[in-house]
Amino acid sequence: QVQLVQSGSELKKPGASVKVSCKASGYTFTSYTMNWVRQAPGQGLEWLGWINTNTGNPTYAQGFTGRFVFSLDTSVSTAYLQISSLKAEDTAVYYCAREGISATGTVYWGQGTLVTVSS
Amino acid sequence: SDELTQPPSVSVSPGQTARITCSGDALPKKYAYWYQQKSGQAPVLVIYEDNKRPSGIPERFSGSSSGTLATLTISGAQVEDEADYYCYSTDSSGKVFGGGTKLTVL
Numbered sequence: 001q002v003q004l005v006q007s008g009s010e011l012k013k014p015g016a017s018v019k020v021s022c023k024a025s026g027y028t029f030t031s032y033t034m035n036w037v038r039q040a041p042g043q044g045l046e047w048l049g050w051i052n053t054n055t056g057n058p059t060y061a062q063g064f065t066g067r068f069v070f071s072l073d074t075s076v077s078t079a080y081l082q083i084s085s086l087k088a089e090d091t092a093v094y095y096c097a098r099e100g101i102s103a104t105g106t107v108y109w110g111q112g113t114l115v116t117v118s119s
Numbered sequence: 120s121d122e123l124t125q126p127p128s129v130s131v132s133p134g135q136t137a138r139i140t141c142s143g144d145a146l147p148k149k150y151a152y153w154y155q156q157k158s159g160q161a162p163v164l165v166i167y168e169d170n171k172r173p174s175g176i177p178e179r180f181s182g183s184s185s186g187t188l189a190t191l192t193i194s195g196a197q198v199e200d201e202a203d204y205y206c207y208s209t210d211s212s213g214k215v216f217g218g219g220t221k222l223t224v225l
Binding site (some may be wrong): 035037044049061106109110 | 164167173203217219
């Protein structure tokens with residue numbers, strides 16, 4: 001069965017960097033684009049962008065260029081989100097979500113990774 | 120990027136019909152999707168491609184779209200339907216979520 005398993009919670013200081021991983025299993029990793037979504041505490045869902053897992057080409061939503069970097073390691077079917085120069089407002093749950101919907105309407109999301117930025 | 124606008128909150132009594140709207144200029148050309156998110160949980164897709172219901176989603180959930188307005192309808196809302204609902208679509212830049220609607224059923 002399809003699974004997306006994300007890395008555990010992170011506590012970082014302002015100015016530091018963090019790298020969140022999303023390990024896929026149960027399907028051909030390079031066949032589906034991977035989205036990244038975040039949700040700040042008490043706030044709505046926000047699309048950060050996506051990465052073409054076949055070509056490695058990333059697309060970033062407005063406001064998420066520069067400090068946010070998507071990458072891949074196809075040898076281990078894993079997508080990564082790296083955020084540099086962390087700010088308090090980056091505190092959020094970060095989700096990976098596979099692009100596409102199955103024939104039964106199923107979509108696949110990771111369980112979410114809480115990144116807390118605090119001094 | 121295009122925006123999707125939702126009402127912040129909708130409140131109904133159990134058994135009533137809840138309607139949550141999503142307005143966006145791209146909707147005449149793009150599908151609307153609806154996610155349900157309960158407190159502390161990952162989002163769950165309840166409607167895709169305007170009006171299709173994923174396997175396992177109760178029949179009381181339905182969707183429609185006309186022009187710039189997409190609507191999620193919960194016919195006979197149950198207490199367990201109380202959650203945040205987000206519409207989602209594509210725009211010229213990629214994807215976009217609406218701001219979310221808190222559905223209260225009591």
